[in-house]
Amino acid sequence: MxxxxxxxxxxxxxxxxxxxxxxxxxxxxxxxxxxxxxxxxxxxxxxxxxxxxxxxxxxxxxxxxxxxxxxxxxxxxxxxxxxxxxxxxxxxxxxxxxxxxxxxxxxxxxxxxxxxxxxxxxxxxxxxxxxxxxxxxxxxxxxxxxxxxxxxxxxxxxxxRAHPYAAAWRALQRKAVALGQLQCADEQGLSLARQFAMLSYRTPEEFGERFDAAPTLCNGHVRVAAEDYLDAAGAKFVARVSATAWLRLSESIDLHxxxxxxxxxxxxxxxxxxxxxxxxxxxxxxxxxxxxxxxxxxxxxxxxxxxxxxxxxxxxxxxxxxxxxxxxxxxxxxxxxxxxxxxx
Amino acid sequence: MxxxxxxxxxxxxxxxxxxxxxxxxxxxxxxxxxxxxxxxxxxxxxxxxxxxxxxxxxxxxxxxxxxxxxxxxxxxxxxxxxxxxxxxxxxxxxxxxxxxxxxxxxxxxxxxxxxxxxxxxxxxxxxxxxxxxxxxxxxxxxxxxxxxxxxxxxxxxxxxRAHPYAAAWRALQRKAVALGQLQCADEQGLSLARQFAMLSYRTPEEFGERFDAAPTLCNGHVRVAAEDYLDAAGAKFVARVSATAWLRLSESIDLHxxxxxxxxxxxxxxxxxxxxxxxxxxxxxxxxxxxxxxxxxxxxxxxxxxxxxxxxxxxxxxxxxxxxxxxxxxxxxxxxxxxxxxxx
Structure with missing residues (x-):
């Protein structure tokens, strides 16, 4: 970056x-x-x-x-x-x-x-x-x-050590990547994993200040205020990180x-x-x-x-x-x- | 249930x-x-x-x-x-x-x-x-x-109101369902969404007490202590909830x-x-x-x-x-x- x-x-x-x-x-x-x-x-x-x-x-x-x-x-x-x-x-x-x-x-x-x-x-x-x-x-x-x-x-x-709750959070990110890989939607899986990780890196207090807008309806679905930010974070990540590298380093935190x-x-x-x-x-x-x-x-x-x-x-x-x-x-x-x- | x-x-x-x-x-x-x-x-x-x-x-x-x-x-x-x-x-x-x-x-x-x-x-x-x-x-x-x-x-x-951070957390769960639906892996998507949700329903303190075991290696991948529990929670949920019902009720929290x-x-x-x-x-x-x-x-x-x-x-x-x-x-x-x- x-x-x-x-x-x-x-x-x-x-x-x-x-x-x-x-x-x-x-x-x-x-x-x-x-x-x-x-x-x-x-x-x-x-x-x-x-x-x-x-x-x-x-x-x-x-x-x-x-x-x-x-x-x-x-x-x-x-x-x-x-x-x-x-x-x-x-x-x-x-x-x-x-x-x-x-x-x-x-x-x-x-x-x-x-x-x-x-x-x-x-x-x-x-x-x-x-x-x-x-x-x-x-x-x-x-x-x-x-x-x-x-x-x-x-x-x-x-x-x-990795705290058990944080480890579970990362394990679910890895499952998002696996779900994407299952059907050749690798980038979507890695993007979702990154977005989920962003929630663990930041706090409710920050989100409360930055994304305090009402949700919108878009193509018949609800879109909340933080989604643009999270989508962009996911896309930026996918462009520069390989799924294999990320998966293995993520695991490595949990082995620590x-x-x-x-x-x-x-x-x-x-x-x-x-x-x-x-x-x-x-x-x-x-x-x-x-x-x-x-x-x-x-x-x-x-x-x-x-x-x-x-x-x-x-x-x-x-x-x-x-x-x-x-x-x-x-x-x-x-x-x-x-x-x-x-x-x- | x-x-x-x-x-x-x-x-x-x-x-x-x-x-x-x-x-x-x-x-x-x-x-x-x-x-x-x-x-x-x-x-x-x-x-x-x-x-x-x-x-x-x-x-x-x-x-x-x-x-x-x-x-x-x-x-x-x-x-x-x-x-x-x-x-x-x-x-x-x-x-x-x-x-x-x-x-x-x-x-x-x-x-x-x-x-x-x-x-x-x-x-x-x-x-x-x-x-x-x-x-x-x-x-x-x-x-x-x-x-x-x-x-x-x-x-x-x-x-x-829905807090912006909680809304973002739910939006990512809905994206997990969408990722599954993308290629007919609906159940995996809904299961992953439920597992994400479980982390929001519980606390690090509970996970720290329940899942304080070292991770294992399984088929060359790291598996953390909470994964059995989360997998089971996902499977139980998928067996009783329709993805459409869940998606629309999840959205409804964020419209509140x-x-x-x-x-x-x-x-x-x-x-x-x-x-x-x-x-x-x-x-x-x-x-x-x-x-x-x-x-x-x-x-x-x-x-x-x-x-x-x-x-x-x-x-x-x-x-x-x-x-x-x-x-x-x-x-x-x-x-x-x-x-x-x-x-x-």
């Missing part, structure tokens, strides 16, 4: 490419694959890995090689905590995102792929791993399986399980009140399980699970604090008002 | 049948139709109308003519506030529930059908109308359009709009905290709009929108108070602990 072209200082070093890897997966045997990455920022600067939702990718922000805005552009602009003028930002395309693996993929596989990528790029240790949604799950796996590869983890809108006690690095869990996929109770369980390594930050947002894409100012303020923590700087708790900081 | 056979005192008077009616509808012209009803209880006793969700029907409880348990059996057993030994209980099949109308149906049409039914049965005024979910919407329309036909209304888990100021009778709005279809904010708006006619009762339940089917003891305690109100009895607020009574 690349939007407008953004001016970027061309002094920034940027590389993208792919590394050939052999990945022993948990459920799909040993696979030869190419791990596509993008790395931007001054040579020698600390490296921060940024990972997003299952439909995110390696292009997180505009850089000298690719001036298009990235999916996390608002968090990487000049002056932000993740400003690539000061840090090297690394990101990759998720294993399976190209649709080449039609078998169960696991977040542990993604974490192992991150470790292989770091090996290939000669990066011993990440300054931090910042993961949103699926990226948070991958970060937790990385911190459990390869704790020596990162100094700290920021896990936003993701926990140590990490024992919080095995997470070996300082971890900040950012939970959004109103997130319909990751309930606060799971974020709290995760932080409890992390013990001394864990702390919890709570955001309130009417954007629910999608807050990380929409509340960029507040997420940035929060990251600024977390990325400075441990550098003999005063506690950032009082530097920003919106996020409610709760140390656990 | 009729369950086990229940012993009933055969002294109770019971009638069921149908009346022929001509109904001018809001969106489907003037229709000749048969309104099927059931009436049970001693001749001359006050009449209480009971109406449920869109897949409920006229058989609310076992009676001398039909000993099968009804959909509201737990609320009509001996000793309950709605005990048919003391009251006559009237119920009907919703207009369109037989699948005979493939055009938009409105809750106002349902309310007008109730008025026609009362005319035909020679019932001037109902002691009360008790509506759950869709039944609450129909009750509000009845109280706005025909206030002389009921002394009071109890509206459980329903408000004066009542101006609370036009509701002309004392109305108790029962809202369930955690209901994912009827947010508390809409229940509060409704009660505000009702002015002196309105009061709000709040239930907490992990069953969300389906609390009226599951929390029968608490609903009964609440009804006992409401049906006695105005009869010079002490306020029932202190008679039960679970429901949180808030007079507005």
């Amino acid at each position: 690349r939007a407008a072209v953004t001016a970027v200082p061309d002094v920034l070093d940027a590389r993208h490419g792919g590394i050939d890897a052999v990945l022993p997966t948990r459920h799909a045997g040993t696979r030869k694959l190419r791990i596509a990455y993008e790395l931007a920022g001054p040579a020698g600067a600390p490296v921060v890995f940024v990972a997003g939702g299952i439909s995110a990718h390696r292009h997180v922000a505009a850089n000298a090689l690719d001036g298009d805005a990235g999916w996390a552009q608002g968090l990487l602009d000049a002056g932000r905590a993740l400003d690539p003028a000061n840090l090297r930002i690394l990101a990759f395309d998720y294993v399976g995102a190209d649709g080449s693996i039609d078998a169960p993929i696991d977040t542990a596989d993604q974490a192992d792929a991150v470790a292989l990528l770091l090996d290939a790029l000669g990066i011993d240790v990440l300054e931090a791993f910042v993961g949103y949604s699926y990226g948070a799950l991958v970060g937790l796996q990385l911190a459990a399986r390869h704790p020596q590869r990162l100094r700290k983890l920021v896990a936003v809108s993701g926990a140590h 399980r990490v024992d919080p006690a095995r997470v070996g690095v300082p971890t900040t869990v950012v939970a959004v009140e109103g997130d319909r996929l990751v309930p606060m109770s799971d974020a709290v369980s995760l932080v409890e399980g992390l013990g001394l390594n864990g702390r919890l930050r709570v955001l309130r947002s009417q954007y629910g699970h999608d807050a990380f894409l929409k509340e960029t100012d507040r997420i940035d303020a929060l990251l600024a604090g977390e990325l400075q923590a441990g550098k003999q700087r005063p506690s950032p708790v009082h530097d920003y008002n919106d996020p409610i900081g709760v140390s656990v | 009729r369950a086990a056979v229940t012993a009933v005192p055969d002294v109770l008077d019971a009638r069921h049948g149908g009346i022929d009616a001509v109904l001018p509808t809001r969106h489907a012209g003037t229709r000749k139709l048969r309104i099927a009803y059931e009436l049970a209880g001693p001749a001359g006793a006050p009449v209480v109308f009971v109406a449920g969700g869109i897949s409920a029907h006229r058989h609310v409880a076992a009676n001398a003519l039909d000993g099968d348990a009804g959909w509201a059996q737990g609320l009509l057993d001996a000793g309950r506030a709605l005990d048919p030994a003391n009251l006559r209980i009237l119920a009907f099949d919703y207009v369109g529930a037989d699948g005979s109308i493939d055009a938009p149906i409105d809750t106002a049409d349902q309310a007008d059908a109730v008025a026609l039914l009362l005319d035909a049965l020679g019932i001037d005024v109902l002691e009360a109308f008790v509506g759950y979910s869709y039944g609450a919407l129909v009750g509000l329309q009845l109280a706005a359009r025909h206030p002389q036909r009921l002394r009071k209304l109890v509206a459980v888990s329903g408000a004066h 709009r009542v101006d609370p100021a036009r509701v002309g009778v004392p109305t108790t709005v029962v809202a369930v905290e955690g209901d994912r279809l009827v947010p508390m904010s809409d229940a509060v708006s409704l009660v505000e709009g009702l002015g002196l006619n309105g009061r709000l009762r709040v239930l907490r339940s992990q069953y969300g929108h389906d609390a009226f089917l599951k929390e029968t003891d608490r609903i009964d305690a609440l009804l006992a108070g409401e049906l006695q109100a105005g009869k010079q009895r002490p306020s029932p607020v202190h008679d039960y602990n679970d429901p949180i009574g808030v007079s507005v």
Whole structure:
């Protein structure tokens, strides 16, 4: 999802490419694959890995090689905590995102792929791993399986397990795809799945404000106010995502399980009140399980699970604090008002 | 959905049948139709109308003519506030529930059908109308359009409008049916719609308790713990509901709009905290709009929108108070602990 072209200082070093890897997966045997990455920022600067939702990718922000805005552009602009003028930002395309693996993929596989990528790029240790949604799950796996590869983890809108209700919600999305595939209506099925997912990413409060119009009658059927928006979201998704890639990454969220006690690095869990996929109770369980390594930050947002894409100012303020923590700087708790900081 | 056979005192008077009616509808012209009803209880006793969700029907409880348990059996057993030994209980099949109308149906049409039914049965005024979910919407329309036909209304888990988020959720269910119908996979579409709906009727808390098992791999695909339950719910629904009936009644929820100021009778709005279809904010708006006619009762339940089917003891305690109100009895607020009574 690349939007407008953004001016970027061309002094920034940027590389993208792919590394050939052999990945022993948990459920799909040993696979030869190419791990596509993008790395931007001054040579020698600390490296921060940024990972997003299952439909995110390696292009997180505009850089000298690719001036298009990235999916996390608002968090990487000049002056932000993740400003690539000061840090090297690394990101990759998720294993399976190209649709080449039609078998169960696991977040542990993604974490192992991150470790292989770091090996290939000669990066011993990440300054931090910042993961949103699926990226948070991958970060937790990385911190459990390869704790020596990162100094700290920021896990936003993701926990140590898939909640059973959220898992059921995703399972029904996959059934919508299967129903479409049953009769060669693949695009309609994937579109419906995406629309149903949109309801889980957002909140009733947002819909109440945006779509408070009476329904209309269209060809003898009722059409409600949100349908234009949902149809457009479905169509945009179908145009850029393969059904196989989406199905396997969706499943992979539901396979996700990490024992919080095995997470070996300082971890900040950012939970959004109103997130319909990751309930606060799971974020709290995760932080409890992390013990001394864990702390919890709570955001309130009417954007629910999608807050990380929409509340960029507040997420940035929060990251600024977390990325400075441990550098003999005063506690950032009082530097920003919106996020409610709760140390656990 | 009729369950086990229940012993009933055969002294109770019971009638069921149908009346022929001509109904001018809001969106489907003037229709000749048969309104099927059931009436049970001693001749001359006050009449209480009971109406449920869109897949409920006229058989609310076992009676001398039909000993099968009804959909509201737990609320009509001996000793309950709605005990048919003391009251006559009237119920009907919703207009369109037989699948005979493939055009938009409105809750106002349902309310007008109730008025026609009362005319035909020679019932001037109902002691009360008790509506759950869709039944609450129909009750509000009845109280706005025909206030002389009921002394009071109890509206459980329903408000004066469809919330935009809930409307979007239903619209996607209808799209699942359309996707199935596209290629003659009607049953799969309706089943998927029902499964989507189940997520809106229940809560994450309930799913968290019931389905907290790791997913399994089945034919190379991930299957989550709730899928057996959801599949069964879908299959049971498909076996008893026609797609046309369901589609038109689902639409009818989204067409629903009542101006609370036009509701002309004392109305108790029962809202369930955690209901994912009827947010508390809409229940509060409704009660505000009702002015002196309105009061709000709040239930907490992990069953969300389906609390009226599951929390029968608490609903009964609440009804006992409401049906006695105005009869010079002490306020029932202190008679039960679970429901949180808030007079507005």
